[in-house]
Amino acid sequence: MSARVIRLVPGTTIVHRVTATTKLLWLPVVGSTVAFTFTWPAIAVGWAAVVVIFLAARLPLGVIPRPPRVLVGMFAVSAVLATIGGDEPVVFGLGLGGLYDLIRLVAFSTMTLTLGAIVGWTTDPADLGPAVSRILRPLRPLGVPTDRLGVAVILTVRSIPLVADELRLALAGWRTRPRPAGHSRIDDVAEVATALVVSSHRRAAEMATTMAARGGLTTVAGRDRRPGAPDIVAAGLGVVVVALAVLLR
C-alpha cells in the first residue's frame, strides 16, 4: 500500500527530467499559495496544473489508488449534515452553501495530494537526499549539518521498501493468528507496532555496522544532476500558477 506512494513510474518525459531539487521547492510554494488565497479560481488553476503535469508525465490512470472507504463515508456524512445545515445559495429549497464549502476543501486537499503523488511517481527517490543537501547548502555557514541531513534522507529512502515489506509481513502474520477474547484493537496494533519497532532497531544496528565498515557518514556522492531546461519550464509554470492564483480573486 505505502509502496504505491513514493514509487517511480519509469519515463523520460519533461516532468521526469525536472530535478528533485526544483520539485521539492515547487510543491510547497504552489501548495501554500493556493492554500493562502483559497478561492475557487485558485483551486481551479491548481487542478489545471495537476492535469497538465499528469498528461505531460504520460502517467497511466492506473497509478491512482482508490480512495479509502472510511474517507468516502466521512465525506458522505459531512455532506448530508452540511446540506441540512444549509446556507446561501438556496437551490430548490436546499441550502447548498455548506456543501460548496465542503467540496472546496476536498477539492483543495485532493489537489495537493495529487501534486505530491505525481512528484513521487516521476522522481527517482534516490535523488531526494542529494536534492535536500543542495537546497540546504546556503544554510551551511550557519552550522546546519546539510550533508548529514542529506544522508539521513538517503538512508530513509533506502529503508522505506524494507519497512514496507516488514509491515506487509507483520500484518500478514497477525492476520493468520486467532484473536483472543477481550483483545482490543489497540492491543492488536500495539503488537504489530512493537514487532516493527524492534525489527527496525535490529536492522539499524546492522546498517550501523555497515556504515562503520564503510568509513562512517560522508558526503553524498552519486549522479549530480544540475538543473536544466525542464527546470526552467517547471519554474515558469510555477510562476504562472502562483500569479493566476493571486490575481483571479
Next chain:
Amino acid sequence: MADAATTAALVFAMIATGRLLGAGTFFQLFEAVAVSVLAARRRTRVVAYSGFSTAVLGILLGGFGPVTQAVMAHVLGGTTGAALRRRRGVAGTIGMNLAVTWPAMSLISVGLLAVFTEIRSLWFDLARNMWNGVASILGRIGLEGAAAAGTDLLETLIGLWYVFIPLAQIPVVIVYALLVRRLGGQVLRRVDRSLGPAGDPAPSHGVGAPNPLPVRIHQARWRPADGVPWMGPLDLEITAGEHLSVVGPNGVGKTSLLHALARLGTAGFEFGDGTRDPGLGRVGGTALIGQNPAAQVLAPRVSQDVVWGILPPPGNDEITRVLSEVGLEGMEDRDTSTLSGGELQRLAVANSLLRRATVLLADEATAMLDPEGRAQVSDLLHDLSDRGTAVVQSTHRPEDTARGSTILTLGPTPAAVRDPVPTVPPSQARGEPVLVAHDVSHTHDAGSPWARPALHGVSLVLREGEMVLVKGSNGSGKTTLAWILAGLIRPTGGRVTFAGSELDGPRAQIGIAFQHPRLQMMRPTVRAEVAASSGDEDQVDDALDLMGLDPARFGDRLVDTLSGGEQRRVVLAGLVARGCRVLLLDEPLAGLDIEGRQLLARLLAVLRNRGLTIAVVTHDPEWGLGAADRTIELAGGRIVGPHRPGASDNSAPGTPTPTEGVHP
C-alpha cells in the same frame, strides 16, 4: 544515525498507510511510539534527523497534513522518549509534554490558521454548518433550547479560536503523552533487552595510509555467549592473496572473530600482543561484508551505494569498471531494493574494490543466498584473493570452503553431509485432498504501472499427511504461491479450495511460517508467543516438546535472544498448538547449519507422519529429498516437470481435482 533513518522510514510508512486507510489519528499514536523508542535510546539530535527526513518525504504525501503529522509525532514522541530516558514518572512526563509538546502543537495549529485566513473561515463556516444541521434535527425533536445554547457556545468558541484551540489541546496532549509513555515503555524494554544499549560502532580514525597486512592475532580467546566455555587460544597470520575459510556451526563465535579482526566491538574477546590497526572502512584498509544482504547496502541507487564513504569520489569510468568486475555491468541506475541477495552482496564487494581494500572480511556473506548467488559470490571472493586481497570468509557450510586455500575449523568438526535429512520413509498413505489450487494466476499490483505477473495457471493438490517440496529460484513465484495457499493474497485468477470450500481469507487451520521468523513472533517470551499464536495455553508445553524445545528451559526465554533455528521452531510450535492441518513453510532452512537443518527436517517428518500436510517452499537443492513425498518445480510462475514418478497421479477416480501442471 541508522536508527534515525529506520525510525523515519517506519513513521513515514505509517503516515502513508494511515492516510490511505483514512485512519490518520489512530496511526499518529504509534508514530509517536516509534519515535519515543528512538528518543529514549538516543540524543535529541538523532530524533531531529528522523523528524527532518520524515517531514521532507511528507511533502510528497500531499503537503501540510503529513508534514505536520511527521513533526508532531517527533515532538510528542521525542519529548516522551526523553522523559523515558530520564526515568520520569507520570507527572514528569506530563510536565515535559506540557512544556514542549503543547506549545509546539498550539503554535503550529494557531500559526497555520492565522496565516491561512481563508481556510480558517472555511473551517469555521463548515463547523457552523454542521452544527446547524444537528441543531435543526434537535429543533424538530423539541430540543430548541439545547440547539440555541449550542449555537451560542459555538459562536463564542469561534470568536476566541486562538484561545480555545490551545486550551482544547491540553487534554489531548496529556492523553497522548500517557499512552505513548505506556506503549513506548513496553517497546523500549523489548528493544533494550534484545539489542542492548544503542551506539554506533566507530569507523577507524587512524592517520596515514592504513597498513593492515599481515593480519595477525596472537593468543586470542573469546566467548560466544555468557556461560559457555572460552574458545581459543588462537594464533593467526594472514598475508596478501591468502584465502582463509573459518568454518563452524552457528554460535561458535565466527562473527565475533571477524568483528574482532576488524576491531569492531571486541566484547568477550581477548587478544595477545602483536595486533595492528585494520583501517576498517578506509581506502587501502579492511572491508567487512555481513550476512544479511539487505543490510550491506546503504543507498537507494547502485551508483550512490558503490561510492559510499569513498573520498575523493571515484569517477564514472572507475565505477563502470568495478561494477562489471563484480558482474553488475550497466546497473548504475538500478534501484537497490530491486536487487537479489546475491547482487546486493556483489555490490558490497564492488564498494570494497573501489576503496582498494587490502583485507576483505566476509562474515557468512553467502548464508542467505540461493545456490546461484552463493556460487557467484564465492567465485568473486576467490578471484579477489587470486588478485592479492587477503580474504577471510566465515561459513557454516563445509562445502563452501572447497576453494579456500586455508581452512580453520571452529567448534566440533561437522561431518560432510550433503543430504542433511536422515532417511525417513515417505508416507505411503495418500490421503484426501486438503488444499487445492485450481488454475491459479496472480499479478502483483494488477492494473497499475507496476503490475508484475507472478503466477500463471498453477494447479496443485496437497493431500492429507504428505510433505511436498515446492522448488524454484528467486522470482519463480513460490512465495506468492505460499501466500495464496495461506489465504493471505487473493489470486487475480483461479481459485483455492480448503477442505472442499472456497478459501477467501486466512484460516486458523492453515499455518504459514515466513522465511524471517522474527516478525511473526509478536510476544516477548517463548511461552507467551506460542500461547498467543495458538490461542490455547494448554497446548503450549506439548507443542514445544514436539518441536524439541524443552518447555522448562525455553518457556521463559526471550524470543529475540533465540537462534534462527530455534525461532523457526517456536513459530512451528505455535502453529502446531493451534491445530493447523496444513503447514506452509517458506525457506525453513535458510541460514541454518547442518545440525539445525537435520533437526528441523526430522521434526517436519514427524509432523507429517502425524497426519499434517506440509508444503515446503525453497530454493535449496539440498533440501532433504529423503523426507519429501514429492517435489514440484516452479519456474517463471509455472509448474515445470519432472515430478517424482507417480507423484503427478493426483486425480484419483471420482474426485474432481485438477491435474497439476500448466493449463492451456
